[in-house]
Amino acid sequence: MSLIELKHITKSYPLEDTQLKILKGINLNIEKGDFVAIMGPSGSGKSTLMNILGCLDKPTSGTYVLDGQRVENLSADELADIRNRKIGFVFQGFNLLSRTSALENVELPMVYANVPAAQREERAQKALAKVGLKERMHHMPNQLSGGQQQRVAIARAVVNEAPIIFADEPTGNLDTKMSIEIMNLFTRLNEDLGRTIILVTHEDDIAHYAKRIIRIVDGEIHSDERNEK
Amino acid sequence: MIDARTIFSIATRAIKANKMRSILTSLGIIIGVAAVIVMLSVGHGAQTSIQNEMKTMGSNLIIIRSGVATSSGARSGHGSKPTMKKSDGDAIQEKIPEIKLAAPVLEETAQIVYGNANWSTGVTGTDRRMFEIKEWNLSYGRMFSSTDIRSAAKVAILGQTVVNELFGDVDPLGKTVRIKGIPFQVIGVLIPRGQSGNGMDQDDVVYIPITTAQKKVMGISFPDQVKMIMLQAIDSQSTYTAQEEIRELLRQRHNLGVNKEDDFVIRNLTQMMEMMESSTKVMTILLGSIASISLLVGGIGIMNIMLVSVTERTREIGIRMAIGAKAWDIRWQFLTESLVLSLIGGLVGVVIGLLGSYLVGVFSSLPTKVSLIYVLMPFSFAGMVGLFFGFYPAYKASLLNPINALRYE
Numbered sequence: 287m288s289l290i291e292l293k294h295i296t297k298s299y300p301l302e303d304t305q306l307k308i309l310k311g312i313n314l315n316i317e318k319g320d321f322v323a324i325m326g327p328s329g330s331g332k333s334t335l336m337n338i339l340g341c342l343d344k345p346t347s348g349t350y351v352l353d354g355q356r357v358e359n360l361s362a363d364e365l366a367d368i369r370n371r372k373i374g375f376v377f378q379g380f381n382l383l384s385r386t387s388a389l390e391n392v393e394l395p396m397v398y399a400n401v402p403a404a405q406r407e408e409r410a411q412k413a414l415a416k417v418g419l420k421e422r423m424h425h426m427p428n429q430l431s432g433g434q435q436q437r438v439a440i441a442r443a444v445v446n447e448a449p450i451i452f453a454d455e456p457t458g459n460l461d462t463k464m465s466i467e468i469m470n471l472f473t474r475l476n477e478d479l480g481r482t483i484i485l486v487t488h489e490d491d492i493a494h495y496a497k498r499i500i501r502i503v504d505g506e507i508h509s510d511e512r513n514e515k
Numbered sequence: 516m517i518d519a520r521t522i523f524s525i526a527t528r529a530i531k532a533n534k535m536r537s538i539l540t541s542l543g544i545i546i547g548v549a550a551v552i553v554m555l556s557v558g559h560g561a562q563t564s565i566q567n568e569m570k571t572m573g574s575n576l577i578i579i580r581s582g583v584a585t586s587s588g589a590r591s592g593h594g595s596k597p598t599m600k601k602s603d604g605d606a607i608q609e610k611i612p613e614i615k616l617a618a619p620v621l622e623e624t625a626q627i628v629y630g631n632a633n634w635s636t637g638v639t640g641t642d643r644r645m646f647e648i649k650e651w652n653l654s655y656g657r658m659f660s661s662t663d664i665r666s667a668a669k670v671a672i673l674g675q676t677v678v679n680e681l682f683g684d685v686d687p688l689g690k691t692v693r694i695k696g697i698p699f700q701v702i703g704v705l706i707p708r709g710q711s712g713n714g715m716d717q718d719d720v721v722y723i724p725i726t727t728a729q730k731k732v733m734g735i736s737f738p739d740q741v742k743m744i745m746l747q748a749i750d751s752q753s754t755y756t757a758q759e760e761i762r763e764l765l766r767q768r769h770n771l772g773v774n775k776e777d778d779f780v781i782r783n784l785t786q787m788m789e790m791m792e793s794s795t796k797v798m799t800i801l802l803g804s805i806a807s808i809s810l811l812v813g814g815i816g817i818m819n820i821m822l823v824s825v826t827e828r829t830r831e832i833g834i835r836m837a838i839g840a841k842a843w844d845i846r847w848q849f850l851t852e853s854l855v856l857s858l859i860g861g862l863v864g865v866v867i868g869l870l871g872s873y874l875v876g877v878f879s880s881l882p883t884k885v886s887l888i889y890v891l892m893p894f895s896f897a898g899m900v901g902l903f904f905g906f907y908p909a910y911k912a913s914l915l916n917p918i919n920a921l922r923y924e
Contacts, residue, residue: 337918340837342837342917342918342921343918362841362842363841363842363843366836366839366840366841366842367839367841369837369838369839370838370839371839375837375838377921381830381833381834381837381921382834383831383834383835384831385528385532386528394834394835394838395838395839397517397521398517398835398838398839398840398841398844399839400517400518403518403520403521442838446839
């Protein structure tokens with residue numbers, strides 16, 4: 287059984303008197319431990335697909351089985367619970383809480399998972415150490431560089447032992463050197479810790495870190511191939 | 516659901532992040548709570564002083580005074596035409612079952628002398644019924660006996676103030692004082708009662724037997740004359756129902772024809788007191804409600820700021836939701852924030868309110884009285900205001916869609 291199974295997923299929004307179809311029947315399986323890059327021009331529907339995969343949005347029709355559980359019809363709170371336990375997010379704009387230390391940002395997923403305070407701190411410290419920010423765990427986001435902020439976000443995404451990490455243009459706001467650093471971190475998470483990583487990007491050289499590249503065009507899967515490194 | 520301590524620290528962090536704004540927001544609650552406390556303490560103080568007065572005056576009181584004298588069309592005040600006799604009171608007590616006691620009163624201000632010391636005070640001729648009505652006991656010595664009354668004995672019972680002024684540390688019992696030059700033996704001293712509600716010293720009194728007052732001390736124009744009669748009814752209701760019977764009886768005793776006006780005045784003190792008490796109660800409620808409006812306005816201020824805060828922090832809400840916060844977690848976060856804001860405001864308001872009531876009590880003639888319930892009430896009201904006005908912003912925050920919230924700039 288695959289970790290993610292999408293069958294005939296569509297998504298449409300009402301637009302005046304017609305429906306605007308963003309996704310037109312996506313069928314997709316992603317195996318545990320894979321590293322997938324989703325590519326496509328803007329307006330292709332890749333962000334919508336990402337939101338559905340990440341349980342932030344619901345499809346209009348189709349079925350979505352995540353880790354053996356049907357999720358397409360769950361309530362907002364049930365989806366919040368799935369996101370908390372199964373998914374870690376890394377965003378283009380880092381999305382750290384301002385005026386909140388790196389340590390407390392990393393603790394956040396555990397706050398909503400009801401992990402006791404003492405254990406939260408210990409696990410957050412370990413996660414920050416893994417991304418090389420042990421010395422800076424008490425810094426606020428505005429005291430950290432972009433690359434460091436993104437590493438805090440990655441620590442936050444992995445701290446709850448979530449099996450899947452979604453990264454939406456994670457290097458979009460970073461320079462080349464930082465980007466390489468971040469992509470190497472993802473590769474390590476995938477190879478050493480077996481985390482499944484789904485990456486949305488429009489840059490070919492970023493997509494090449496992945497093992498599998500899926501191209502979305504006009505709401506449909508245009509190509510889906512293994513990436514030969 | 517996340518634990519209370521974490522949610523509390525999230526709320527206090529948000530409040531501290533915008534210190535000036537938080538202070539201004541709480542200010543509405545601070546002023547509201549302080550105003551409610553001061554207003555209630557003023558109203559409560561007035562009520563308490565009336566109740567105290569009622570207690571010391573005696574309960575269920577009716578007072579009968581002589582009527583109004585009219586000479587060449589000019590009417591003098593009550594009691595200007597003496598008509599009441601001690602025997603009128605005795606008859607009322609005997610014949611009207613609603614009336615328990617009838618104490619005669621004949622009073623005058625007089626100079627009272629002991630040795631080199633002298634003091635001017637009100638001298639009242641009465642009998643032991645007066646002390647029963649006022650529920651006023653002797654701290655030492657003895658009460659007027661029937662023999663004292665019958666024989667118009669020259670004995671006196673003193674209030675503590677008079678004792679202090681005339682005797683200092685000397686034991687007054689058995690000593691002789693002169694009232695209007697007539698020697699009286701001190702037989703008893705009353706338990707001190709302090710100031711009455713309107714600031715009169717209740718211990719500045721001298722009591723002598725009614726018969727002595729009538730025959731030896733005060734000038735009277737006919738035998739058995741008194742200035743007034745103090746009646747005590749068996750209960751508060753009877754002070755109303757007995758009035759007509761008293762009137763009938765007195766008209767009959769004074770031989771007043773059908774066309775003649777009453778030559779006496781009946782005043783129901785219980786009625787007066789009850790009216791005063793209920794009007795201060797209304798005043799307390801009124802003052803409290805007006806002050807509560809400012810508390811309500813403070814609550815609206817909190818709602819306003821919380822709505823701004825939710826909008827400003829849309830992205831934060833989106834991040835929290837993406838990471839796994841449920842609607843309830845978000846709702847609690849903002850509700851706790853407005854609750855903490857209003858409770859801090861409430862606490863500061865309590866301190867200022869207590870200080871304010873104290874200052875009003877010291878620097879104005881208004882008596883103030885602070886009681887725990889009148890402090891807890893506005894404080895918990897502030898908490899409820901925080902919850903009530905915090906609910907809508909918190910609810911609005913919890914309905915946000917994480918995708919839109921994350922995209923919010």
